[in-house]
Structure formats: C-alpha cells, structure tokens
Amino acid sequence: MIPGTDEYGVDVTVSDEDIDRLLDVTPADVDPAPELSFCRNVFVPLTTACRYTCTYCTYYDPPGQATLMSPEEIRETVRRGADAGCTEALFTFGDDPDDRYDEIHGQLEEWGHESIHTYLREACEIALEEGLLPHANPGDQTREQMGEVADLNASMGVMLETTAEVQAHGGPRAKNPGQRLRTIRTAGELDVPFTTGILVGIGEDWADRAESLLAIRELDERYGHVQEVIVQPVVDNERWHGGSPTVDTLRRTVAMARHCLPESVSVQVPPNLAPAREVVDCGIDDLGGVSPVTVDHVNPDYEWPGLDELQAVADHAGVPLRERLPVYDRYATDEWLSDRIADAIDAPDTAGERFRTVRDHGTNPASVPSD
Ligand SMILES: O=c1nc2n(C[C@H](O)[C@H](O)[C@H](O)CO)c3cc(O)ccc3cc-2c(=O)[nH]1
Ligand SMILES: C[C@H]1O[C@@H](n2cnc3c(N)ncnc32)[C@H](O)[C@@H]1O
Ligand code: MET
Numbered sequence: 001m002i003p004g005t006d007e008y009g010v011d012v013t014v015s016d017e018d019i020d021r022l023l024d025v026t027p028a029d030v031d032p033a034p035e036l037s038f039c040r041n042v043f044v045p046l047t048t049a050c051r052y053t054c055t056y057c058t059y060y061d062p063p064g065q066a067t068l069m070s071p072e073e074i075r076e077t078v079r080r081g082a083d084a085g086c087t088e089a090l091f092t093f094g095d096d097p098d099d100r101y102d103e104i105h106g107q108l109e110e111w112g113h114e115s116i117h118t119y120l121r122e123a124c125e126i127a128l129e130e131g132l133l134p135h136a137n138p139g140d141q142t143r144e145q146m147g148e149v150a151d152l153n154a155s156m157g158v159m160l161e162t163t164a165e166v167q168a169h170g171g172p173r174a175k176n177p178g179q180r181l182r183t184i185r186t187a188g189e190l191d192v193p194f195t196t197g198i199l200v201g202i203g204e205d206w207a208d209r210a211e212s213l214l215a216i217r218e219l220d221e222r223y224g225h226v227q228e229v230i231v232q233p234v235v236d237n238e239r240w241h242g243g244s245p246t247v248d249t250l251r252r253t254v255a256m257a258r259h260c261l262p263e264s265v266s267v268q269v270p271p272n273l274a275p276a277r278e279v280v281d282c283g284i285d286d287l288g289g290v291s292p293v294t295v296d297h298v299n300p301d302y303e304w305p306g307l308d309e310l311q312a313v314a315d316h317a318g319v320p321l322r323e324r325l326p327v328y329d330r331y332a333t334d335e336w337l338s339d340r341i342a343d344a345i346d347a348p349d350t351a352g353e354r355f356r357t358v359r360d361h362g363t364n365p366a367s368v369p370s371d
C-alpha cells in the first residue's frame with residue numbers, strides 16, 4: 001500500500017503485477033514522438049516560506065528569512081515576461097507558509113490577505129491583466145485552496161515526486177505521498193488540466209518509480225486531467241550532493257513513463273536539468289517551460305537552454321519543434337478551461353493574439369530566448 005493513502009483517504013492502489021510488467025520496459029519498447037513542444041514562461045517565486053524541508057531543495061528559506069513578492073514586483077516580473085513574448089506565468093513557490101513564518105503572515109495581513117491562496121488569486125489577476133496565462137504549482141493543496149484559484153489558472157501542477165517514503169523528504173515535516181496523490185485527485189475532481197511528475201534519484205528504487213508512474217496513470221484514468229508528466233532528475237546544489245541519476249537510468253525511466261501513460265499525456269524532461277538530446281528517442285514529446293527573462297528559481301545554477309539549443313535537440317531527433325501554451329491544445333477546450341481563461345485566449349488584444357498564434361501555429365513572433 002502507498003504510504004499515507006489511508007491517512008489522506010485516497011483510494012489509489014497499484015498492483016505488484018503491473019509494477020513487475022513495467023519494470024521490464026526498456027527504451028527499445030517505445031516509439032519516439034513525432035514532434036517536440038515547449039512553453040515560454042516567466043518564473044514568479046511568490047514566497048520562499050515552506051512548510052517542508054526537502055533535503056535536495058535550496059529554494060526555501062528558514063523562518064525569519066523568507067521573502068514574499070509584493071504586488072508591484074509581481075507586476076514588474078510578469079510584464080517583462082509578456083514583453084518578451086511569454087505565454088505562461090509560472091507560480092512555483094514554497095508549500096503553505098504556516099505559523100512558523102510570522103513575517104509572511106504579517107506581510108500578507110498588511111496587504112489585506114488571510115492566506116497565500118487569496119494572495120495567489122491576486123497574483124494570477126495581475127498576470128492575466130499583463131497578458132500571461134497563469135500556471136500555479138503551490139505544492140500540496142486542500143480542495144478549498146485549489147478551488148480558490150482554479151478558475152484563474154490555465155493549468156496547475158504539483159510533482160508527485162515519488163510514492164516511496166524517502167529520507168530526502170526530511171524528518172517531521174516530510175512530504176507525504178498520500179497527500180500528494182490527494183492533491184492530484186482534487187485537481188481531477190475540479191477539472192483542472194494538471195502537470196505532475198516524478199523526481200528521479202532521491203532515494204527511490206526502480207519499483208518505486210514504476211509505482212509512482214502507475215499511481216499517476218490510475219488517477220488520470222479516473223479524471224483524464226493529467227496533461228503532462230515531468231521526469232525530472234534531481235541535481236546537485238548547496239544542499240544536495242547526492243548527484244543525479246545516470247543517463248541510462250533516465251532513459252529507462254522516461255521509457256517506462258511513455259509506455260505506461262496514455263497518448264493524451266505528454267512526457268517532459270526539463271532541458272536545463274536533463275540531457276534532453278540523450279533521452280529524446282525514449283518517448284519524450286515536451287521540453288517544458290523555458291524562460292527568456294527569469295532564472296529557474298528552484299535550480300538557479302542550471303541555465304535555460306536558448307531556443308537554438310531546443311531546436312538542435314529537435315533536429316537531432318528529426319522532428320519539428322513547436323511552441324505551446326501552458327495548457328496543452330487538447331485541454332484548451334470549453335470542457336476544461338474556465339470562462340476567464342477562455343476569454344483571455346479569445347481576447348482581441350495583443351495577448352490574445354499571441355496566445356492564438358502559439359496555439360494555432362506553434363510559433364511566436366516574439367524574440368527568441370537568449371542564453
Ligand atoms: O522551471 C521549472 N518549471 C517547472 N514546472 C513548469 C513547467 O515546465 C511548465 O510550467 C509546464 O510545462 C506548463 O507549461 C513545473 C510545473 C509543475 O506544474 C510542476 C512542477 C514543475 C517543475 C518545474 C521546475 O522544476 N522548473
Ligand atoms: C519545482 C520542482 O522542483 C523540484 N526540485 C527541487 N529541488 C530539486 C533539485 N535539487 N533537483 C531537481 N529538482 C528539484 C521539486 O520536485 C519541485 O516540485
Ligand atoms: C519550489 S518547489 C515547488 C512547489 C512545492 N513547494 C513543491 O515542492 O511541490
């Protein structure tokens with residue numbers, strides 16, 4: 001049984017037979033994708049306060065030292081993104097700043113907010129006003145929290161990371177697989193196009209990788225809301241010196257992901273963390289979000305590749321490179337989009353025009369991301 005599923009009331013089970021079958025899959029068993037996509041985004045690190053203390057993560061600051069972006073900083077950042085032709089405002093930040101962070105609560109209160117979620121709502125409004133589509137990854141969320149912001153997001157996400165209990169998730173404040181799965185299930189219940197994924201190399205074994213992918217498949221089978229699965233290698237930084245998985249490990253994991261997930265689910269490797277060229281024949285069809293204007297605030301030492309490098313990966317694979325929105329085309333329908341997001345894409349303004357050009361043509365008149 002997956003740890004925490006009982007505690008959090010998520011009925012996700014994966015059979016040993018399915019795990020065993022998936023463990024037999026190799027890169028030779030999957031077909032390369034016919035095209036590769038990517039998304040142009042701007043990273044908005046709303047707060048560095050976090051309830052967890054993952055040992056591989058340099059993103060969070062301890063209580064007393066955490067930051068919260070002001071509405072003006074948010075507006076300035078997303079405006080730079082829109083000016084550079086981005087389509088996505090990526091709100092990825094620490095999980096629920098809890099009562100350990102007095103400075104965050106105090107600041108939120110001063111700005112008239114009782115929670116990070118009401119503030120995230122304001123931040124999404126600012127992004128939409130400035131011409132970007134929000135994609136928020138606030139970590140674990142309750143149904144109430146997700147419900148508070150879902151209509152202002154084109155898509156949302158949280159990495160499952162792994163169904164295993166690993167030391168890297170820390171001691172008393174550890175991420176819980178049951179809680180992660182509940183967050184993914186909640187997104188399904190709320191019809192939110194969703195991004196999730198696994199983090200490879202944090203102490204999980206092969207069976208854990210298979211179980212994690214199969215758990216994601218199980219939830220997608222129920223709700224059909226998983227738009228993409230990221231296969232993300234852990235990378236070294238000031239807090240993590242455990243190294244990254246080998247290329248062979250990554251190749252086999254990507255092949256397992258492609259093999260077990262339906263075609264409607266994209267498989268992504270982040271091109272600043274993974275050797276994309278070396279896994280491109282294992283079934284990936286997406287290179288994630290890259291930013292012409294901000295660093296990857298979670299892994300700031302790992303530079304975004306330029307568009308020319310993404311093109312080189314696609315050329316190496318012999319397939320076209322296509323820009324996409326933060327919501328994949330197959331989810332950009334009335335069934336999945338809120339009125340607010342559909343209206344932003346249909347709007348007769350510059351931003352709407354940019355969204356439609358990207359959606360319909362896979363190209364963008366804006367300048368290319370630079371190194
Ligand atoms: O720049 C990053 N983008 C990350 N993204 C963003 C992703 O590249 C794009 O936002 C999606 O492809 C949607 O367009 C995530 C999105 C999620 O919903 C969940 C996890 C991630 C993880 C990362 C990440 O580590 N770095
Ligand atoms: C945004 C996502 O980045 C991932 N993340 C956090 N730290 C690292 C690291 N050292 N290497 C790779 N991914 C990391 C987490 O899984 C988070 O969900
Ligand atoms: C900065 S990490 C990304 C969001 C969230 N804290 C998580 O780990 O899921």
Ligand code: SF4
Pocket residue numbers: 050051052053054057058059060093094095139
């Ligand atoms: S990975 Fe996310 S949840 Fe873990 S410590 Fe970093 S910010 Fe917090």
